[in-house]
Amino acid sequence: MNTTVRMPAVAGQFYPGQRQVLEHDLDGYTHFQGDKIAARGCIVPHAGYMYSGHVAGAVYSRLELPRRFVILCPNHTGMGDPLAVMSSGEWMTPLGKAPVDGALANSLKSHYPKLQEDAGAHLREHALEVQLPFLQRLRPDFSFVPITVGTERYDALEALGQAIAAALRDFTDDVLVIASSDMNHYESDAITRQKDANALERILALDPAGLFNVITRQHVSMCGFGPAIAMLTAAKLRGATHAELIRYATSGDISGDRKKVVGYAGVAVI
Secondary structure, eight states: OOOOEEOOSSBTTTBOSSHHHHHHHHHHHOOOOSOOBOOSEEEEOOSOHHHHHHHHHHHHHHBOOOSEEEEEEEOSSOOSOSEEEOOSOEEEETTEEEEBOHHHHHHHHHHOTTOEEOGGGGSSOHHHHTTHHHHHHHOTTOEEEEEEEOOOOHHHHHHHHHHHHHHHTTOSSOEEEEEEOOOSEEEOHHHHHHHHHHHHHHHHTTOHHHHHHHHHHTTOOOTTHHHHHHHHHHHHHTTOOOEEEEEEEETHHHHOOOSSEEEEEEEEEO
């Protein structure tokens, strides 16, 4: 039987396309050696590694990484269904193939029929792809469920989170729910930091409805707020009690340009 292989879309652009260079860079981003955190969920950025790799790496190297992941990301391309999943196949990166977790994906679809099988929504999307090399380097034997979230409706996002929590009850082993998101986009460093602080206040309070209100009322251009809301909803239902901001930065910290920046936050939900 032929297996669908999703080829990398942004290797050599968002992250190195050569295996040895990529491994070297990943090791530089994931050098934390202290006590690990057992988390229910997390938020990690998805910009080019040059800008946000140190934030994503700080999260992944702090967490006890299980063998299974649900990875939620925004749909930047507009391709495909608003809630698109792949339940079979493999994703290729310069570090090799990462298998889709068919059993977990099928359970999610049964608990939330609005999740549509749609590989096309994932074809050019970078926000999920850039997470895989971190996981391949730190937990090579993992499997995952990829979900793009293209809806901004709170009821749909909450229902997705509820379905994730229900589906994960079908499995005895640990599953980490990853929300791929950058924070505020293309405003000054000072404005971005303030907007991001307001959004992070609600995230750290495990308040998905409050996050939605901050995003919409204060015009915070957090591209993955949908994945974050679904992840927070699921984590609370799974018993999460608090969250920790592991690292925050803006693109200005790297580029030196403080006039138009993007914010990056790494959060563990515990």
